[in-house]
Amino acid sequence: MELLKNFKEKAASDLQKIVFAEGEDERIIKAAEIIKKEGIAEIVILGNLNKIEEIAAGKDINLEGLTIIDPEKSDYISEFREEFYELRKHKGISKADAEKMIKDPLYFGTMMIYTDKAAGMVAGADNPTGNVLRPAFQIIKTKADISTVSSAIILLLKDKSFGEDGIITFADCAVNPTPNSEQLAEIAQSTAETVEDLLGFEAKTAMLSFSTMGSARHENVTNVQEAVKIAHSKFPDLKVDGEMQADAALVESVGVRKAPESEIAGRANVLIFPDLQSSNIGVKLAQRLAKADSIGPILQGLAAPINDLSRGCSVEEIVNLTAITAIQAQNH
Incomplete structure (x- = not known):
């Protein structure tokens, strides 16, 4: 569709860093390769490096130019734990609980946005909508004058x-x-x-x-x-x-x-x-x-762009939604 081509061109005009929280899904890895090749966005893939490399090798997917971060081993763990603890301590969370939660890729990806290490996130290929939105509500929250996602x-x-x-x-x-x-x-x-x-x-x-x-x-x-x-x-x-x-x-x-x-x-x-x-x-x-x-559906109302894929999504749909997420990030 011409409109989707326009989305990709607009996304490419001002590259944004977008997080893929479900990096051990073959469709996600393939989409990341395409996005890199087409110059739509800078992609950060979250997941176990060995697993991601094994999947990529088995499907002849080129990972060159893609950033891969393992939330279990990242240098950001300490920073994210402290930030998340401050955000949620009024709910009685401990620092140990905070660290455990931010190692979840959905929370880790959302914390990347919160700390300006990324501009947006695409998830949902392996998670229901509620799982994708929960960290967004807790960390990113909604835009000014908007309380409804x-x-x-x-x-x-x-x-x-x-x-x-x-x-x-x-x-x-x-x-x-x-x-x-x-x-x-x-x-x-x-x-x-x-x-x-x-x-x-x-x-x-x-x-x-x-x-x-x-x-x-x-x-x-x-x-x-x-x-x-x-x-x-x-x-x-x-x-x-x-x-x-x-x-x-x-x-x-x-x-x-x-x-x-x-x-x-x-x-x-x-x-x-x-x-x-x-x-x-x-x-x-x-x-x-x-x-x-x-x-679509395209999520709206959040203070930063996080979009939810269908669990039956295709690689093409991941690429398209990433372009949309990047445009939303451009306008934030």
């Missing part, structure tokens, strides 16, 4: 009349099952930032519901209405409107009829779903019925 999926539609020349971003697609109004407002802001950082055009954000501008009454509708109010107040530069139905958000003729005073209706290129259930359904329908290609 969320995710976005970029959909590339065959019909260019929708969104921004066929590009529409859905959120939240992986993290928050039932976001409240404050969280929805923050998801809208984070997604707009993702769109503008990665895609380079202005986000026009619609907060979706089964109601358009008060056409129905229900507590679920009220939650979205309140989210719009919070977004307008907390993020005055954010172009967001709602609540509105999907057709009102996407189809100009419907938007004019259902929400004639809205600047977003009929022109939206970002769709914020009221809950994870509806966003998951929406993504799957777009992928299957509209034959849409998708990129």
Whole structure:
């Protein structure tokens, strides 16, 4: 896809150091080789050196130019133990516990970001999302004015009349099952930032519901209405409107009829779903019925970029997500 090519070129324009926490996975090692060859990012692989070299030799993977760090033997252990202890001592952690935890590659990689030894991390090939996010919440935390970590999926539609020349971003697609109004407002802001950082055009954000501008009454509708109010107040530069139905958000003729005073209706290129259930359904329908290609999920809202792979990910998907992580790092 042309868009992924653009991501790689943008990442290559300002190289960022990205950590791969699951360095003993063959897919990760192969992706690291490709990223080095294509000049997308500087890669640090975490894991046992002997195991990584053995896997690489067996698959004819060239490790030249790649940094490999064993969290069990690193010179950073003492520094990371002290830093992590200071961060978590209010929770009753001991220094011995702190050292044990930071030797976990996910914690070690996150500590590399915290101490400015790396700009971002990609993980999840061998870990569930919760494992990837836990050290991020404990160490990196969220951006200023944002308390909600969320995710976005970029959909590339065959019909260019929708969104921004066929590009529409859905959120939240992986993290928050039932976001409240404050969280929805923050998801809208984070997604707009993702769109503008990665895609380079202005986000026009619609907060979706089964109601358009008060056409129905229900507590679920009220939650979205309140989210719009919070977004307008907390993020005055954010172009967001709602609540509105999907057709009102996407189809100009419907938007004019259902929400004639809205600047977003009929022109939206970002769709914020009221809950994870509806966003998951929406993504799957777009992928299957509209034959849409998708990129993501992309994590957003953290104070530094950490992205989560699917455990069934391909080498290509690791490379692509690394390019995205590098662009996010450029914009931090």
